[in-house]
Amino acid sequence: MDMENERVLKLIFPNGIPENLRGNPELDNYLAKLGTCKVDQLKKEQTRLADETKRILEQTQELAISNYKTFITTAENSRSIFNEFQKAEEQVDTLIGKLPAFSGKCEQFLEHSAELNEQRRLNSTTLHKNAQLLEILELPQLMERCIREARYEEALELASYVQRLGQHQGHLIPVVNSIVRSVEALWHTMLVQLVAQLRMDLQLPKCLQIVGYLRRMQAFGDNELKLKFLQARDAWLTSCLEGIPTVDAQQHLTKTIEVTRINLFNIITQYRAIFPDGEQAVGKSSNLKSLQGVSCNGDRLFQAWLHNKINAFLLTLEADLQRGVSSIETVLGQCMYFGLSFSRVGADFRALIAPIFVRVVSQKFETSISHVNQNFGQELDKFTLINKVSLHTRKHLDAAAMSTDPDSESYAPPETLLDFYPLAVLCNGYLNALNELRLCAPFAVATDVTGCLQKSLQLVAQRVLAFYRQEQQAFTGNERETFVKLCSCLAYDLVPYVQRCIHGIFPPQLITVHLGISLLQLEQQQLTFLQQTQILEPLKHLLPTKVLIHTTMPAVSTTDPTNAPITAEG
Structure with a gap:
């Protein structure tokens, strides 16, 4: 709007332009039209406007009278629409109030559905990997069966596999941790079972096999393994000796010599085959007296054990001889053969047997x-x-x-x-x-x-x-x-x-x-x-005078004297 139009508007509306005319595009056109009018036309303009207003009012009245039904309908529709808009506005307000809670529920549903979807994915993966999972879950049962059936080689492989599995996955998967604990308990059971088998009557190959398993299990150090081996074999030897009847001293001693000689020699052979590093030490122990007071570690452990076993045999020998045997010469021959046979392993103890027989005789x-x-x-x-x-x-x-x-x-x-x-x-x-x-x-x-x-x-x-x-x-x-x-x-x-x-x-x-x-x-x-x-x-004062026979006797035959007794009556 230019300056002239503003001046005209101030003249027309000294109190300011009404609100309903502000921004009306027709106002500018009308002002432009007024600018083209002459003075007479301007004077008549007010009258023309009044007449036109009157005419428009009359036309409006005629239109309203002729179309009153339309106006009534329009008013009713307007009122209905207004009410509907109010209701819609109320519902929209209610909806807006409930939208945060609904949004939260939707978010919870999305989270829950994501969990369900993850569980479904895991279930699908589990179903797909069912065979492999069963193999892992059945590892404790499989190892227990291997131990029960004495298949220790497979049991050791399973234990090694589970140990590696626990190192890689145990801290992430609880079920793997549980499997590892179960297998460790079975591992200890197998260890006890292997040590218990050493307390039985075993041949050298079986002993080598069992000690090989114990070494692979790494449950004992070298010296501890030697100690466990000797303790187990000693328990078996002791059980064999305790099973010998003690009623008859001769039979008990003869059987003890036989059982001790055979079984002790077998144990020595087994020990030297399983622990060859101790062979040199045993070879140097021919004089058993030198074994007293040795410490129970390393190579001296076996020497001390062997010394104790021989001492125990010597105590049994002396006790049975004191009880009385029917044939000392038979027992002496067996004992000397026993001691001589042990000279092959550097443990000849015949020098310890002789004093016992001398003392008993x-x-x-x-x-x-x-x-x-x-x-x-x-x-x-x-x-x-x-x-x-x-x-x-x-x-x-x-x-x-x-x-x-x-x-x-x-x-x-x-x-x-x-x-x-x-x-x-x-x-x-x-x-x-x-x-x-x-x-x-x-x-x-x-x-x-x-x-x-x-x-x-x-x-x-x-x-x-x-x-x-x-x-x-x-x-x-x-x-x-x-x-x-x-x-x-x-x-x-x-x-x-x-x-x-x-x-x-x-x-x-x-x-x-x-x-x-x-x-x-x-x-x-x-x-x-x-x-x-x-x-x-x-x-001497009662004897008749006679030269006593000199104490030096002539050479006599080495034949033993007759065992004929003298019998006489008074």
């Missing part, structure tokens, strides 16, 4: 002589010198004593002992003890045997002297003469005969060779020689 002989001494004392207490003069009967001699064999005759007991029953009983007791000793007579007991007989004969002489002192006042001439003959029989018959029997069991020639000394030195050292002077010292 010596104790057994001493016990027998002690009983002989008791029996002699009892018989001497019952002995009487009445009607005991020069009987010299032979009817009670044993047939073996009557043998014409020179070797047997040289050891036949003196016939004069038959005149004196206590001396005959004493001689029989000595012969029984010596015959029992003869079956197993080690040279190491020669001095003990001689000393035991020396003490026994001294005790006999003292008891004879006590008998004389007790009865001498009542002696008659014949009884005194008989008593002197009893003393002479003891001194000049029994004592030399006992000496001859000792040398029959322990020939001086063999002892001199064994000791590397001469026969004279042997006599000077009083080895296997009775000291007759000391024995007869209590009775």
Whole structure:
């Protein structure tokens, strides 16, 4: 709008342009038209406008009258439309109020549907991978079955696979973690089962196989594995030994020697095959005394175990020998073979066996002589010198004593002992003890045997002297003469005969060779020689004048003395 039009509008509307005319495009056209009018036309313009307004009003009234129905309908429609718009506006307001909650529900639905979709995808993947998943889920059951059926190779492979699976997926997948824990529990079960199998009777290939499995399991270090192996095999060996009946000492000892020799040798062979690094150490342990006090680690572990097993056997040997066995020489032969066989593995323990037999043989002989001494004392207490003069009967001699064999005759007991029953009983007791000793007579007991007989004969002489002192006042001439003959029989018959029997069991020639000394030195050292002077010292004033037989005995045959006993009656 230009400046002229604005000036015209101010003139027309001094109070301002009405609101309904502002922005009306017709206003500018009308002002342009007014600018073209002349003054007369401008004067008439107001009248024309009033007339035209009147005419438009009249036309409008006529239109309203003629079309009132239309106007009524239009008004009603307008009112209806207005009401509908109000309702629509209210519903739109309600919809706008509910849209945030609906939007939230939609978002929740989208999230839930996404989860459902992911679960459906996982289910589909699971269904597609069903076979592979079943293989993984059944790993514990499969491993349990392998262990139950002793298929340890497959069980170890499964355990290794599950261990790798757990390292890669265990921290992400809980079910894999659960499988790993189950397999680890079964792994420990297999470990216990393998160690338990070592407590059974196994051959070398099976032992190698089981220890190979234990090594692959890496459950024990090298020294721990050696210790477990020895403990398990020791338990099996102990169970075998405990199963031997202990009623009969001979059978128990014989069976113990056999079981210990066979099974202990098998264990040593198995150990050396499984742990070859310890072979050198075992080879150096030939002297078992050097094994005492070793520490239980490394290569010395096996040496200490073997030393303990041999010590246990030696204790059993000594205990059974003390109980009494019927054939010591048989047991000795078996023990020596046992010790000799172990020399192949550097564990020859025969030097430890010999002292036990020497001690047992010596104790057994001493016990027998002690009983002989008791029996002699009892018989001497019952002995009487009445009607005991020069009987010299032979009817009670044993047939073996009557043998014409020179070797047997040289050891036949003196016939004069038959005149004196206590001396005959004493001689029989000595012969029984010596015959029992003869079956197993080690040279190491020669001095003990001689000393035991020396003490026994001294005790006999003292008891004879006590008998004389007790009865001498009542002696008659014949009884005194008989008593002197009893003393002479003891001194000049029994004592030399006992000496001859000792040398029959322990020939001086063999002892001199064994000791590397001469026969004279042997006599000077009083080895296997009775000291007759000391024995007869209590009775020397009762003996008739006679030169005592020298203690040096002539060379005798090495044939063992006859085991024929002397029997005599008073």
